[in-house]
Amino acid sequence: MVLPDVRLLLVQFIVHEHPVGRAAQNYLAHVDLERFGLAGQREQLWLRPCQGGDYVVACLPFRVYGLALNDRVRLSEDGATVVELLERSGHRVLRVLFTPRSDQDAFMARITGEVEIAGLAFEWSGKRHLAVDVPQDASPVRLFGVLQEEIDAQQAYWEWADVEAF
CATH class of the missing domain: 3.30.70 (Alpha-Beta Plaits)
Structure with a gap:
């Protein structure tokens, strides 16, 4: 039997109820907010897939620093976490x-x-x-x-x- 990671049970997720870029198909990934001084919190970001396996931010980050609407990002190997900003959108x-x-x-x-x-x-x-x-x-x-x-x-x-x- 596989037990859940207890640390995830203690995490507070910041979610987007009405993301500005909601589309017929979106992808959800998160950012660990500990790097911004918010230990125990993760923000769930709405993303749109784009060519090449990258994603575009489709919401307005509430707690994540350095990302904005339409920025192009890369996800972790498992697709669960935003790990890199590839290109800023100018927003x-x-x-x-x-x-x-x-x-x-x-x-x-x-x-x-x-x-x-x-x-x-x-x-x-x-x-x-x-x-x-x-x-x-x-x-x-x-x-x-x-x-x-x-x-x-x-x-x-x-x-x-x-x-x-x-």
């Missing part, structure tokens, strides 16, 4: 963590509306963590203004996902 991921508030659902709707007005793809992780795709040609000035108000009020904290390399 960036803006991540925002909002503080808890009593009107969380209304607040989420307002922020979602602002991101939609900016014409940007986005994903929520829970009700407080937002990831926004920012392509090279995007100019989300209005959205940045709205987010800056939250930051100035100490109601939000932000980072670019590429501040650390993959």
Whole structure:
């Protein structure tokens, strides 16, 4: 009898409920977040297969650093883990963590509306963590203004996902 690896039973998986690149066929692999200071956590990434056996990121990483939408990556031999960034797409991921508030659902709707007005793809992780795709040609000035108000009020904290390399 083969017993499961007990370490995997203790791992918290960060998942994407509504990945921006969901297609008829996607592939799931994970990234161990220990290398980014998040021991015991792994993020499940949605991928699209491309020619040559590589994959393209089809979601907006919530915790993984150095990856963005449409980046080309290589998987481990067993296909379970993203192990290498092969080519950057030119997209960036803006991540925002909002503080808890009593009107969380209304607040989420307002922020979602602002991101939609900016014409940007986005994903929520829970009700407080937002990831926004920012392509090279995007100019989300209005959205940045709205987010800056939250930051100035100490109601939000932000980072670019590429501040650390993959």
